[in-house]
Amino acid sequence: MNYLKYHLLAVLVTLFVAGSFISSEKLSGVINPFSLTLLRFVIAAAALLPFVLIKVQYRKEIIKALPRSLIMSLFFAIFFICMFExxxxxTPLNTGTLYTLVPFxxxxxxIFVFKERITKKMLLVYLIGSAGTCWVIFGGDIKALLAFSLNSGDALFLAGCIAMxxxxxxxxxxxRGDQMFVIVFCTLVGGALWMLLALLIFNQPLQWHLLQSNLWLHMGYLALFATLASTLIIQKTTVILGPKKVMAYIYLSPVFVAFLMFFIEGKSIPYIVVPxxxxxxxxxxxxxxxxxxxxIKNHMMAATD
Known part of the structure; x- marks a missing residue:
């Protein structure tokens, strides 16, 4: 199987996620995070609905896939809530730094779920990757890095990273070999159900009317690209490549953020962050x-057993 296209798709997801930090910052604090996340899931699920309903086979698989999707969507929803809150x-600076812990x-x-090992060499590479992203985030300023401290928001986002x-x-x-459109649609619906339940439990209003026209553009990006497209791609690439390979691309996230800020807001990329x-x-x-x-080694060992 040609794995190159799946690696390229994983890079594309990283680009979408990098853009989501910028849009999420714009939306944060406008309305409560449960309502924001619910709207995000509803828009994404509505966009995917026609593709699911068009085939009888897809419609039949929904009931079978929904229970498992409810479990997956719970973790997905928790991450978004933690990020908004x-x-x-x-700051995006702190969240971007903490997000680099996800690959490790x-x-x-x-190790515990799939019985995979982390060698000393791989541990060193994870540390190098984290150092590289911290360098980009803090602009090569050692004083700023040393001044980095965790607050309540950082602790909350760390919990969100664990959920991711x-x-x-x-x-x-x-x-379980599900059709990708079906499993993603059920994950989005599941996420919306969890958010609706959270709104009822915590007695939070929707307040969608508070979103200005420019904020709807950011919400559209989060729903259609950072949620729908990303979830479709992540589902496929994770099944094919495995979670470790897909998550390793997160180290590129600050790099993409820097380039996006350059193209969108005209902020130059300092030479100091290039290393x-x-x-x-x-x-x-x-x-x-x-x-x-x-x-490859594991496959060869399994073949000789």
Whole structure:
């Protein structure tokens, strides 16, 4: 099987996620995070609905896929809630830094769930990747890095990062050969149901009318690209490549944020962050080759048993 296209798709998802940090910051604090996340899931599910209803086979699979999707969507929804809520008391700088822990946490969780190992070499590469992203985020300013401290928003987003790891692991664990449109649609519907339940429990209003026209553009991006397109791609690439390989591309997220800020808001990329970008890129490539090498070794060992 040609895995190149799946790696390219994983890079595309990373680009979508990088853009979501910018849009989420614009929306954070306008209305409550339960309502924002509900709207995000509703728009994405509505966009996918015609493609699911068009085939009888897809419609029949919904009932079978929905229970597993409810588990996956719970983790997915928790991540988005934590991100929106955390950005009220912390900054994209801090959340971007904490998000680089996701690849390492995914590898750590994979030890217990999939019996995978983390070698000393891979651990070093994870640290190099984190160092590279921190370099980019803090602009090579050592004083700013040393001044970094966790607040309540950071702790909340860290919980969201763990939820994202669980979402990635659960996709691989609960996949049963489902049609991708069906499993993604059920995940989006499940996320909307969890958010609706949260609104009722915490007695929160929708307040969708508070979104201005420019904010609807950001919501549209989050729903159609950072949620719908990303979920479709993540589901497919995680099943094919595995969660560790897909999550390793997160190290490129700050690099993409820097380029997006350059193209969208005209903010220049300082030369001081270039070494950090190269470190992040190197760590991502090494992790991909190392994971591929381990997969081949495991396959050969299984064949000889």
């Amino acid at each position: 955390a950005l009220k008391t912390t 946490l995914t590898a750590l969780f994979s 790891v669980c979402f990635s692991i659960s996709m691989k664990l609960l996949y 950090g970008m190269l470190l992040s890129l190197t760590a991502t490539i090494v992790l991909q080759f190392q994971a591929q090498s381990n997969a």
